[in-house]
Amino acid sequence: xxxxxxxxxxxxxxxxxxxxxxxxxxxxxxxxxxxxxxxxxxxxxxxxxxxxxxxxxxxxxxxxxxxxxxxxxxxxxxxxxxxxxxxxxxxxxxxxxxxxxxxxxxxxxxxxxxxxxxxxxxxxxxxxxxxxxxxxxxxxxxxxxxxxxxxxxxxxxxxxxxxxxxxxxxxxxxxxxxxxxxxxxxxxxxxxxxxxxxxxxx
Amino acid sequence: xxxxxxxxxxxxxxxxxxxxxxxxxxxxxxxxxxxxxxxxxxxxxxxxxxxxxxxxxxxxxxxxxxxxxxxxxxxxxxxxxxxxxxxxxxxxxxxxxxxxxxxxxxxxxxxxxxxxxxxxxxxxxxxxxxxxxxxxxxxxxxxxxxxxxxxxxxxxxxxxxxxxxxxxxxxxxxxxxxxxxxxxxxxxxxxxxxxxx
Numbered sequence: 258x259x260x261x262x263x264x265x266x267x268x269x270x271x272x273x274x275x276x277x278x279x280x281x282x283x284x285x286x287x288x289x290x291x292x293x294x295x296x297x298x299x300x301x302x303x304x305x306x307x308x309x310x311x312x313x314x315x316x317x318x319x320x321x322x323x324x325x326x327x328x329x330x331x332x333x334x335x336x337x338x339x340x341x342x343x344x345x346x347x348x349x350x351x352x353x354x355x356x357x358x359x360x361x362x363x364x365x366x367x368x369x370x371x372x373x374x375x376x377x378x379x380x381x382x383x384x385x386x387x388x389x390x391x392x393x394x395x396x397x398x399x400x401x402x403x404x405x406x407x408x409x410x411x412x413x414x415x416x417x418x419x420x421x422x423x424x425x426x427x428x429x430x431x432x433x434x435x436x437x438x439x440x441x442x443x444x445x446x447x448x449x450x451x452x453x454x455x456x457x458x459x
Numbered sequence: 460x461x462x463x464x465x466x467x468x469x470x471x472x473x474x475x476x477x478x479x480x481x482x483x484x485x486x487x488x489x490x491x492x493x494x495x496x497x498x499x500x501x502x503x504x505x506x507x508x509x510x511x512x513x514x515x516x517x518x519x520x521x522x523x524x525x526x527x528x529x530x531x532x533x534x535x536x537x538x539x540x541x542x543x544x545x546x547x548x549x550x551x552x553x554x555x556x557x558x559x560x561x562x563x564x565x566x567x568x569x570x571x572x573x574x575x576x577x578x579x580x581x582x583x584x585x586x587x588x589x590x591x592x593x594x595x596x597x598x599x600x601x602x603x604x605x606x607x608x609x610x611x612x613x614x615x616x617x618x619x620x621x622x623x624x625x626x627x628x629x630x631x632x633x634x635x636x637x638x639x640x641x642x643x644x645x646x647x648x649x650x651x652x653x654x655x656x
Contacts, residue, residue: 272610287530288564294526296575297567298519303579306514313508326495326518327641330525331486331634339478361474367473369483376487389578402600438526442518 288359289389292434297439301326301446311453317385318449324377325400325449329407329441332366333415334374340416344423344431351423359416366412373415374404399452407448411441485634492638496645503649510656511585512522512576512595519572524606524644527561528636531614536628539618548615558611565607566600573599577640598651606644610636 265452305312305322312318339362343349376398384393415437422429500507507514534557538544543553573596580587587595613636617629 284560284564288567289558289566291523291526291568292571294522295519295572298522299515299575301518301571302515302518302576303583305518306511306583308599309508309514313504317501319504319507320494320497321499322494323497323645324490325524326521327493327638328490330487331637333487335482341519358474361472364472365475365478368479369486372479372483373486373490376462377490377494379489381497384498385501387497412501434529435526438522442522446518 286419286431290296294435294438297435297442301442304443304446304450308450311431311450311457315399315453316389316391316393316459317381318379318399318453320384321377321396321400322449324380325374325403326442328370328373328377328404329411329445330438333411333437333441334434336362336385336412337415337419337429337437340419341423341429341433344419345428351420353416353420358442361437363412363416367408369448370404370408371401374400395456398456402450402452402455403445407441407444410444410448411437414440414444460652462519489634489638493641493645495573496642499646499649504650506656507652510652511580512573512587512592513598513648513652515579515647516572516576516595516599519576519597520569520602520648521641521644523565523568524640525609525637527565527607528610528614528640530634531557531561531610532618532629532636533612534619536622536632539622539628544619548619554615561611562607565603569599569603570596594655598648598655601651602644604649606640607649609643612638613639 303320312322333341340349340359343358344351354357375397378397381396381400382392387394415433418436419429419433422432535544535554537553538553538557544551548554576588576599577592577595614632617632617635621628621631
């Protein structure tokens with residue numbers, strides 16, 4: 258029976274049910290993505306808690322840390338979104354090998370990561386010097402080493418996963434957001450710890 | 460028309476140059492705003508280092524609030540384009556539904572983050588008494604509730620402002636809400652730690 262012939266109370270109820278089922282689906286999608294994202298954050302937090310003594314060695318690292326995590330999510334998130342959009346709109350072929358757009362996108366993430374890491378280190382140094390009076394230049398080395406290492410891992414993971422998801426028939430844009438924040442936090446904290454370890458050896 | 464950055468056969472470094480030119484400024488600004496929230500942490504770092512469950516929950520809470528900023532911005536932008544936001548936006552059913560979904564998930568996730576942080580701390584062999592555990596969960600709840608309201612308000616006010624100016628609210632709201640979320644969550648968190656411990 259066409260919807261137009263139904264009495265208003267029935268169509269209203271039907272629309273109400275439709276809206277409710279859409280809201281339920283949305284609730285489940287957001288809820289699942291959020292629990293995964295938050296669990297990744299808890300893992301990163303656990304790593305910070307385990308290695309807190311090493312992190313306390315470098316003055317200004319707590320100023321650097323939130324911006325560093327934000328940077329990782331923003332740069333990798335934008336990379337995933339660009340590749341996802343290009344694949345979705347069929348602007349590029351769904352293979353990495355021989356694709357000229359991919360290396361340039363990855364190169365851009367490296368340059369952006371190093372520029373932002375340098376800016377963050379400068380802010381951390383200035384704030385620590387002005388407010389706490391115990392700044393050291395080591396914060397620049399830590400930021401640059403950690404940025405470089407984290408970008409090698411995260412850019413590779415992001416690119417491979419985006420192409421793989423697309424080839425497997427998924428929309429990368431729906432999945433890559435929480436994936437990038439989750440992996441980004443863990444990789445960033447591990448890279449910072451590794452950088453602190455290298456600096457402490459020198 | 461196919462944008463230049465998606466060209467199959469781009470000129471040498473042209474794509475990389477364009478990406479950097481378009482995004483590096485907002486990346487620096489967003490990261491520095493987030494780092495500004497870390498100043499309170501640097502000041503309280505010795506205190507925070509001793510509060511293991513709080514240390515564990517910080518990145519998770521930051522992620523969560525940032526994610527909600529992105530979701531709310533994207534949803535509000537869609538509602539604006541669909542013409543579903545009346546002049547008195549507080550009368551919009553759709554906006555109300557979005558708020559209920561986000562608020563319910565946020566409070567559940569805050570509880571999950573608080574409980575898991577305490578459990579992981581106990582697994583690491585650090586003692587947490589009942590009062591401390593309750594304080595940790597209370598901080599997670601209060602930070603989340605305050606920040607979800609803040610992000611909701613920023614999304615609506617900022618989104619309406621950009622939309623009225625003829626811009627795409629997504630381009631403005633997503634970096635702003637995520638960095639404001641990062642900054643304010645750390646500031647709020649530092650304040651709660653200062654008062655509770």
